[in-house]
Amino acid sequence: MSTTETPLGLTAADVAARVARGEVNVAPESSSRSLAAIIRGNLFTLFNAILGIALVVVLLVGSWQDAVFGFVLLSNALIGGLTEYRAKRTLDRLAILDAPNATVLRDGAEQVVDLHGIVTDDILVLRLGDQVPADGEVLTSRGAEIDESMLTGESEPVDKRPGDEVLSGSAVVAGSAVVRATRVGTAGYANQLTAQVRRFSLVNSELRSGINRILVYVSWAIVPIAILLVWSQIRHHGGLDLALADGTWRNAVVSAVAGVVGMVPEGLVLLTSINFALAAIVLARRKVLVQELPAVEVLARVDVLCLDKTGTLTDGTVGLTDLIELTPVPGAREALAALAADPDANASAAAIAAGVTDVPAAPAQVLVPFSSARKWSAHRTDAGAWVFGAPEVLLEAGDGVLQQVxxxxxxxxxxxxxxAAPADALTGAAAEGGPPRGLRPAYLVVLREHVRPDAAQTLAYFAAQGVTVKVISGDNPATVAAIAGAVGLGGDGGRPVTGVDARTLPEDGEALADVVTSEQVFGRVTPExxxxxxxxxQSRGHTVAMTGDGVNDALALKDADLGIAMGSGAAATKAVARLVLLDGRFATLPGVVDEGRRVIANMERVASLFLNKTTYAVLLAIVVAITAWPYPFLPRHLTLVGALTIGTPAFFLALAPSRQRYVPGFLHRVLMLAIPCGIASALAxxxxxxxxxxxxxxxxxxxxxxxxLVIMGLWLLGALARxxxxxxxALFxxxxxxxxLAIAVPFVRDFFALEVPEPFTAVLVxxxxxxxxxxxxxxYRRRKAHPGAAEVHSLAEVR
Structure with missing residues (x-):
């Protein structure tokens, strides 16, 4: 306890001067992605520009029947924009500092000010339950203990003495303190953490990246091909002058638009977004919140899963496993029962109740309350005085009991x-901060964290899927290793797993990567x-998922390929996580993997349908441009072909169950099938x-x-549906x-500008x-036989 005289605080003039210099507790509140930027990013793309121009041209020439593709354009922009805007709003609402007011000393008196009204050198008065509003230095302390667990990972409250630093965002859980604010606004720990967490970023999706890469290539190829196509269609109609004179330029334009639209796999983007959204709905029913749609896919690609011990492998509670009697002391069991019955008992003391149900709780008087700094407490019953706490603190260094501990x-x-303590041994012990001497050890209380019953099964699942699990904790390495061993984690070659003390790890990036890659269990790990x-x-090519619940985990979760937060975690952590396990059940993750695999495997299957169309459309456009033939299709013809052989069946195939294990190389495999099939279709x-x-x-x-096209498209559909x-x-x-029906029903046939095939046409087709x-x-058969492809195209059906 400090005896330092309490300061008077700043004067009004001091505060005004600091406000004028901008030394106030204010930080920017917006994320790095503005609404205007989101709109621009999703609306004004090369892909949308090409389809948008084509849509306007078709409407201007009055061929509204050929403008159906415009709905896909709008849907793509809307889904992408809404997804990013939702992520932006989540980040903008994020705040680690949530206390609206703070108590300060100014002009010698306490004042309640707005959180943002605090200035540098303000004297903060912190009491039990207060959140620390700014970084500072402790001036006086009356048994102040600060909970920094959500910021630093330190599981126990930290005793604060004069001269110690306190961090904004932590909370007072015992005592009180007077603190001088040293860092406010953007310089404060909480606001710096908030600013880093608010950085806008999108999850790295192989599906989305592969599809976007295809769209970029196709979009750039479309521009020169479209110009050639328009020129060839006008040339076919007798040249520009004649086309303008007799109005046939409209037909030339519509034919050119058909060629352009056919080259764009517009439905693939829409179907991908829909598939992600449906997976998110399925997972929501399992108490999994998907905060960014492609995150569903990412867990299926993860090859390293980093877990915290508490809340993931264990449920965060402790249970009594043994009471070891050291010396028979009358009244000892009743004293234990009194500890468990105390309404203010902590979790460790309360857990003792299970072992002393055979004795009544003795009436007790608390002599020394528990303190994380002391690591012991004392109370008195009719049988005498008792101390309870850490053996290494209470016993002499050479005591034989310590080896057992x-x-x-x-x-x-x-x-x-x-x-048991001598009756007069506690007189000055609390004030001196040291435990009494002359103790008689009575019982060792053995506690263990409750391991989740499904933890071992879940870890076995990931091991079977080739996912390396690493346990990363701020606790003692031996304790972490023991818990890891209890749930089935083992070292290489079946050797017992050992915990690495993170305090001994090298800071060099390459050396650190060597250790982190080779070891499984780490203790005393800091947030940094x-x-x-x-x-x-990640530097070693791994796709990393990280679980966490504290604010101290937020930056690691944000930088991981997939951040997973527990539903009971800090708001900041849940805001940056891609997935939130609302019920905190680690065992839910295998279900997420299954959904991700379904999305990846089925989207690979249907992507071949869309890119087959892109391939034959590009080739047809080039040939038509060179030969000056009229383009073989109107936009409505391609709409019919797309509906029957691509869009409709792809939607149903994309929803089919599948647990096929992820195989890298999505884009390569798709193109190796789609391009040859597209060439064959174009030639036919x-x-x-x-x-x-x-x-x-x-x-x-x-x-x-x-x-x-319909017949060959249906054949490819049939192959991919196996x-x-x-x-x-039934779908086929x-x-x-x-x-x-498109040929047989007259009004449908007329709408799509088709005729009943003549005998010669029918035979030729x-x-x-x-x-x-x-x-x-x-x-298809050659691709299926190719290494790595057979398992993709023969997906096991879950019936």
Missing amino acids: RDLADTGARVLLLA QKRAFVHAL VLVVYGTLHARDAGLQANTGATLT PWNWWRV AAMAAGAV AVTAAVGCVAIEVT
Whole structure:
């Protein structure tokens, strides 16, 4: 306890001078991503510009039937914008400092001021329950203990004495203190942490990145091809002058737009967003909040999972496992019962109740309350005086009981001692801060954290999936290692797992990466080290997931490929996490992995359908531009083909159950199937359309080309839908029936500008499409036999 005289505080003039210099407790509140930036980023893209121009052109020439693709454009921009705006709002609401007011000394009197009204050198008066509003230095302390667990990971309250530093965002849990504010506003610990946490970033999604890469390549290729296509269509209609004179320029423009729209896999982006959203809905029913949609996919790609011990492997509570009698002392068990019955008992004392149900709690008088600085407490019963606390503090260094305590601690136990004290031994002990002497050890109280019953099973699941689990904790390495061993984690070759003391780790990045990669269990890890661990693992090519619940975990969670917060965690941690386990159950994660695998595997399956279309559309546009043929399709023809062979079936296939293990190389595998199939489709269309165009067949040529694409598209759909089951057969049959109805029903046929095929057209289409289907089948089988591809294209169906 300090005897320093309490200062009078700043004067009004002092405060005004500091306010004028900007030394106030104010920090910027917005994230790095403004609403305008979100709108620009999602609306004004090259992809949207191309489709937007095409949409405007089609509407201007009056061909509204060919403008259906505009709905996909709007949906893509809307889904992307809303997702980012939701993330921005979450970050903007984040605040580690949540106390609205603070008590300060000014002009010799206490005043209550707004949190943002605190200035440098203000004298803060902190009492039990107060949140520390600014970083500062303790001037006087009356038994002040500060809970810094959410900031630093320190599990026990920290005793603060004059000259000690306090951090903004921590809380007073005992006593009171007078503190001089040394850092306010953006310089304060809490605000610096908030600023880093608020940095806007998107989760690294392989699906999204691969699709965006395709869109960029296609978008840049579209510009020159579109110019050539418009020029060739006008040339086909007799040149610019004639096209303008007789109005055929409108047909040329619509044909060019059809070629452009066909090259853009616009539905792939929309379907990806929908699939992520549906996965988020499924997980929400399992008490998992998905804060960024692609996060569902990321956990399926994770190969290193970093866990905190408390709250993940254990439930954060302790239980009594043994009471070891050291010396028979009358009244000792009743004294233990009194500790457990105390309404102000901490979790450790309360856990003793399970072992002393056979005796009544003796009436007790608290002589010395527990303090994290003392690490012991004292009380009196009718049988005498008792002390209870850490054995290493209460016993002399050479006492033989301490070896027994160390042996128990090595197994992960927390050991406390109850000892009888001489009646007069406590007279000055509390004031002096030291324990009394002449103690008679009575009982060792052995406590252990409750291990979650499903922790071992969950860890076994991740081990079977090839995911390396690392336990990272601020607790004693031996304790952490014991808990890890209890849930089935083991060292290489089956050797017992040992904990690494993080205080001994090198600071060099490469050396740290070597240790972090090779070891499994770490204790005494600081918040800064957690973040460094993530970076070290990422530098070795790992995809890292990190769990946490305290503010001290926030930066590590943000920098990890996937941050996972517990529902009971700090608001700041939940705000930056991509996933929040609302019920705090670690066992929920395998279900998230399954959903991620379903998304990845099924999107890879359907992406081949979309990129097959992009491939044949690009090739057709180039050939048409060179030959000056009319483009084989109107936009509505491609809408029909897309609905029957791509969009509708892709939606259902994307929702199919799948637990296929993630295999890297999504984009490469998709292109290796889509490009050859697209080339085969383009060649088949050119044969059919070229033959019929040479015969001046008119709409028969368009009809033949459309039917050829439909047949080959259905064949590719059938290949990707394997293995067959009842609903996939029904889906394929429905799409084939739709193609028949498009020709057979007059008003549908007229809307899509088709004709009933003449015999020559029907035979030509059948023969050419059959050859094309053989080419697709050969390509599919060769890809399936390729190393790494068989397991992707033969996804195990969960029935």
